[in-house]
Amino acid sequence: MGRYVCGICGYVYDPAVGDPEAGVKKGTAFEKLPEDWVCPVCGASKDEFAPE
Amino acid sequence: MTSPFSAVKITDDVWWVGAIDWNIRDFHGYVTKRGSTYNAYLIMADKITLIDTVKAPFREEMLARIASVVDPGKIAYIVSNHSEMDHSGCLAEVIKAVDPEKVFASPVGAKSLKEILTVDREITGVKDAETLSLGNRSLTFMETRMLHWPDSMFTYLNEERILFSQDAFGMHYASLERFDDEVDPAILAYEAATYYANILLPYSPLVLKLLEKVTAAGLDFRIIAPDHGPIWRKDIGGIIERYGKWAAQKPSEKAVVVYGTMWHSTEKMARAISEGLSKGGLNVKLMSMSEVHRSDVMYEILGAGAIAVGSSTLNNNMLPMMADVMTYMKGLKPKNLLGAAFGSFGWSGEAVKQLEQLLAEMKVESAGGGISVRNVPDGAILARCYELGLTMADKVRSRL
Numbered sequence: 001m002g003r004y005v006c007g008i009c010g011y012v013y014d015p016a017v018g019d020p021e022a023g024v025k026k027g028t029a030f031e032k033l034p035e036d037w038v039c040p041v042c043g044a045s046k047d048e049f050a051p052e
Numbered sequence: 053m054t055s056p057f058s059a060v061k062i063t064d065d066v067w068w069v070g071a072i073d074w075n076i077r078d079f080h081g082y083v084t085k086r087g088s089t090y091n092a093y094l095i096m097a098d099k100i101t102l103i104d105t106v107k108a109p110f111r112e113e114m115l116a117r118i119a120s121v122v123d124p125g126k127i128a129y130i131v132s133n134h135s136e137m138d139h140s141g142c143l144a145e146v147i148k149a150v151d152p153e154k155v156f157a158s159p160v161g162a163k164s165l166k167e168i169l170t171v172d173r174e175i176t177g178v179k180d181a182e183t184l185s186l187g188n189r190s191l192t193f194m195e196t197r198m199l200h201w202p203d204s205m206f207t208y209l210n211e212e213r214i215l216f217s218q219d220a221f222g223m224h225y226a227s228l229e230r231f232d233d234e235v236d237p238a239i240l241a242y243e244a245a246t247y248y249a250n251i252l253l254p255y256s257p258l259v260l261k262l263l264e265k266v267t268a269a270g271l272d273f274r275i276i277a278p279d280h281g282p283i284w285r286k287d288i289g290g291i292i293e294r295y296g297k298w299a300a301q302k303p304s305e306k307a308v309v310v311y312g313t314m315w316h317s318t319e320k321m322a323r324a325i326s327e328g329l330s331k332g333g334l335n336v337k338l339m340s341m342s343e344v345h346r347s348d349v350m351y352e353i354l355g356a357g358a359i360a361v362g363s364s365t366l367n368n369n370m371l372p373m374m375a376d377v378m379t380y381m382k383g384l385k386p387k388n389l390l391g392a393a394f395g396s397f398g399w400s401g402e403a404v405k406q407l408e409q410l411l412a413e414m415k416v417e418s419a420g421g422g423i424s425v426r427n428v429p430d431g432a433i434l435a436r437c438y439e440l441g442l443t444m445a446d447k448v449r450s451r452l
Contacts, residue, residue, distance in 0.1 A: 007385075008255060009198055042198035048257060 004030040004049040009042035012052060055116035059094065060230045062275060062283060063212055065189070067094040069102070069117040071110030074226045081380065082250040082347040086243065087226030090138050091279045093216060094118055095209060098187020099128040099153075103207055103216045104279055108141035115149065124150050129184070131191070132157040132175070133218035135164045135203045139279055144169040156184065158195050161203035183210075196220065196262060198255050213274040220259075221291050222278035223247040233286040242351075243281065244291060248298045249354040250347045254385040259299035263292065301387045303357035303451060307334045307444065310349055311362035312341045312371035317396035317428050318362045324434040325360050325394065328441020333449055334358065341373040346380045353381065357448035358390040359416065360441075361407050365397035370406050378410045390447055391416035392440055394423040401426065419444045 001015040013019070013033075018026040019040055024033060030049065038045055059067040070091035076084050090106035092114055100122060106114045118124045127150045132140055135157065143165070147155060157165055159177035166175065178184065180195040194206040199220055207216040223243035229235055252259060276284040276291065284291055307329045313319040319340065326336045337352045353359060361378065363370040370378075391414075393407035404424040411418065423440060425433045 008258060009202070041202055042255075042258070043195070044198070044258065045261075 001029045003052040005052045006039045006042060006044050007048045007050055008044040009039060011039050011041040013049065055119070057113050057116040058120035059117045062093070062230075062277065062285075063214070065096045066209065066212060066214060067096070067117075067121050068092075068230055068277075068283065069094045069114055069121070071106040071113040071117075072226050072228065073107065073110065076224075076226075079224060082224075083345040084224040086224065086239070088224040088280050089226055091222075091277065091281075091283075092139075093277055094121060094127075095186065095189065096122065097189035099185075100126050101129040101131060101186055101191070102127050102146075102150075102152075103131045104133050104139045104218065105130070105143045105146050106141070107138045108145075111142035111145055114142070115146070128153045129186070130155045131207050131216075132161055132165060133205050133207055133216060134201060134279060135161045135168055136201055136219075137168065139218070140165060140168060144171045147171060147173050156193075158193070158197075158203050158205040160197065161205065164201075164203045178205075180205075196258075198258055199262065200251055200255055208271070213272060215271075215273045215276045217276055218279045219251060220278060221276050221284060221295070222280035223282070225281040227282065230283055231286070232282045232284045232291075235282050237287075240282065240287075241294075244294065245298065245354055246347065246351045247280070248295070249350040250384070253298075253350070253354065254383065256299040256301055256387070259295055263296050263299070298354055301355070303388045303390075303448060304355050305334050305449065305452065306352075306356045307336050307358040307360065307441075307448065308349065308352045308356050309336060309338045309360045309362070310341065310374075310377060311339070311394075312364065312374040313362070313396075314364040314366065314371070315428075317425070318364045318394070320429050320434060321394045321396065321423065321425070321437045322360070322362050324429075324437035325362075325392075325441040325444075328438040328443075329358070329360075329445050330441070331438075332442045332445020334445045341371075341377055346377045349377055350381065350384055353386050353389070356386075356389065357451065358419065358444050360392050360394065360444065361411065362394040363403040363407060364395055365401050365403040368400050368402050370395075370403040374403070374407070378407065382410060382414050386414070389414075389416045390419050390444060390451070392419040392422055392444060394437065394440070396425050396427065396429060398427060419447055
């Protein structure tokens with residue numbers, strides 16, 4: 001599972017960590033994130049992310 | 053007269069109570085040739101409310117302007133739309149002096165203000181679309197994360213249709229004239245664009261989404277009151293339209309040639325490329341980094357279609373002045389550019405490859421291999437530079 005970087009603010013989504021504050025468990029692949037998931041730092045949507 | 057500073061009336065109940073910084077020229081690396089203002093706003097509702105504060109050294113000026121309308125101790129609420137220090141620098145002291153009932157910020161702002169200031173007070177986080185009653189008036193908050201910090205938000209005064217937009221729609225321009233219709237439109241256009249290019253450009257995708265959201269919500273503004281520069285009360289449609297244009301970053305028939313030179317060889321190449329670009333039908337701006345500032349380069353790049361970057365090689369590296377502007381430019385993430393690199397060297401010639409690598413990292417589309425020359429360019433090399441300019445111009449025009 002790859003890490004994805006936010007093209008707006010530079011936050012890196014790491015599947016090994018997930019996004020606990022948004023209820024995303026560790027081990028969740030970026031592709032499996034809900035479509036309405038947004039960057040926890042800047043609020044950008046999934047389509048602003050690219051593989052690291 | 054106790055103080056020469058007084059508030060400026062915006063509407064019957066809303067006042068500008070900010071500060072004018074005539075002398076600031078360097079805003080963390082962005083040259084502000086016309087100074088700036090730090091705008092704060094006083095809403096004389098049942099719950100008297102202060103929107104944002106000013107940079108720390110200007111606290112007394114702001115308090116004096118407030119005192120020309122009302123005793124600052126009567127302020128009930130303070131709203132922080134943006135926690136950057138030019139708007140929050142005196143917030144802790146103002147909270148102490150005013151002792152408001154409540155202080156509001158976005159959820160991120162409520163956290164970051166605690167990390168920025170020593171503020172002995174709970175800061176209430178307000179969510180997107182949340183409304184706050186001021187008695188006879190009401191505010192609605194709109195989160196605008198990364199426009200241009202994670203904490204950023206807008207506050208809308210519903211009954212008066214005034215948008216307090218923090219840094220968005222702002223500009224660095226010091227003046228005693230407070231409204232857009234009191235300022236030369238050419239200055240407004242230049243400073244608003246320079247501000248966008250140097251502050252908001254990397255967040256353009258979010259600007260586009262915000263504009264869509266505002267349009268979908270059917271919000272209309274009678275006044276847009278930003279945290280820097282004049283208040284928009286006349287050309288509101290114009291500034292919103294320009295934001296849409298800048299954020300879209302559609303390339304135009306314009307090229308920017310940016311270079312650093314030691315003994316004029318790279319400069320000769322820059323001039324030959326510029327002539328080719330111009331002959332090919334583009335408008336050209338040639339900028340020597342020993343003469344211009346990085347933030348002026350960004351103004352020119354906003355909306356350009358192509359960029360050519362040149363550097364001599366100094367001790368196996370590009371010139372520091374080029375590393376400076378390239379680092380700055382990379383951070384501001386300009387999009388949809390076509391690019392090329394060029395430069396002269398004495399013995400090793402790394403600079404052109406380094407520039408090409410940076411252009412690739414910036415996702416600038418390559419217009420072809422860079423031109424690197426040992427020592428002084430001869431007629432054949434200058435002809436290649438001219439050709440490169442022509443080729444770039446053709447490619448840009450084919451993309452429009």
